[in-house]
Amino acid sequence: MTEIRQSWQVSLRYFRVLARQPAFLLITIVQPLIWLLLFGALFKAVTQIPGFGGSGDYLDYLTPGIVVMLAVSSAGWTGMGFIEDINSGVMDRMLVTPAWRGAFNVGSVAQCVVSVLLQTLLIIGLALLMGAEVAHAGALLLVAALLAASFASLSNGLGVLTRQRESLIGAVSLLLLPLTFLSSALMQLSLAPGWIETVARFNPVDWAAVAARDPEPLRIGLLAALTVLSAWFATRAFAVYQRSL
């Protein structure tokens, strides 16, 4: 109970930042729309490649892919907040309290998950307006939340361990594209070289992309496990950080 309340109080910090920076809120809203329109136009041709499974509209295929991409890329930057907190002294002021360490991570992850869910709803709405069919909206939301939560925790852990903006920016830019393109987010893997299909099996972004289109317990379970594991990692990172102080 205390843990939940503390996490909630910590998350309020981040929600306030969101609410007080209209520009940031605007970006959060506009970004998914641009992505959908842009990728939609660009990839329209993809579904016409012979062998592209399913005869459905290209947007039906693309919508879950865009949600997944957006979830990872939004979540990847979450750790920047902790780096700022470490530099400003806010982190130390929170760490001298008896509060549960997990609350610091959960509070920040909660804000990321809520933003991603809002963005997902926007994408679903726009896709529907554009005449797409969203077969598994519930699963899509669940998968987006799990993927965002895992990557937000990983980003937080990495931020606390490296304590440097440059390191986190480097890691995110290095990983984001490979993770996306070594998955079925935008492209059916049956059309990709065999090795990509093999690699994708170990890629959480692909788990999400597959499960978002065809909800299956195995991959959703894997994502849930990853969420717990990365939350544990982020919470442990505080102890490593404190040892270096």
Next chain:
Amino acid sequence: MTRTVFENAIEAGGLVKRYGEVQALDGVDLHVEAGTVFGLLGPNGAGKSTTVRILTTLTRPDAGTVRVAGIDALKDPVGVRRAIGVVGQKHGTDPDATGRENLVLQAELYGLRDRRRVEELLERFGLADAADRQAKTYSGGMMRRLDVAIGLIHTPRVLFLDEPTTGLDPEARTAMWAEIERLAGEERMTILLTTHYLEEADRLASQLAIVDQGRIVARGTRDELKAEMQAATESDTPPSLNDVYLRHAGRAVAA
């Protein structure tokens, strides 16, 4: 209500801390009697903040023992955290949150839901009017007062202040001194403060220690330190605290 009786509010023995090549602490011993104000003096890089970080459970020593408020800080850091308040050398205020929000968050992190304490502290530190302004709009003095209010939110028994008045103008500094005296007097708090200002240590602290290069090079009451130096130098006039400091730390410091 019964309270654990303890002679020393802070007891540290043989603290050692290394950062790679840097030997930040090289065997620091400290004893701070409950209900007193203890001043830790020393030049830049002496190891004051490192000592405070260890005593406040922010980090662990490579060797040594720490008891704060009668609790073993290495075995039960959470227990120590409940008993202590900390104001770090850096600001701890969240610049995007208002003064009130900063205090409410800290209260919640200690499991306190009563908001009266928040209002009381805003009032006492002259922040009531600015309570709903984001902390980044505060002046340096207001920010520091908010830092101290945050450290006091749960009415700690032992308070750590790492350079509480650095960067404050003379007026704000005098007000902060009065507040520290009030906490030690009325609220019977044990206070350990670090400072570069000898005047501050002279006025507030009944016991002093001078740290240099990770070691305590002198300790005692002001008068003991002065008398000891007077005897050692066979001087006719008692030295100032500045003389004592220069003799032990061997470097100049902002007076």
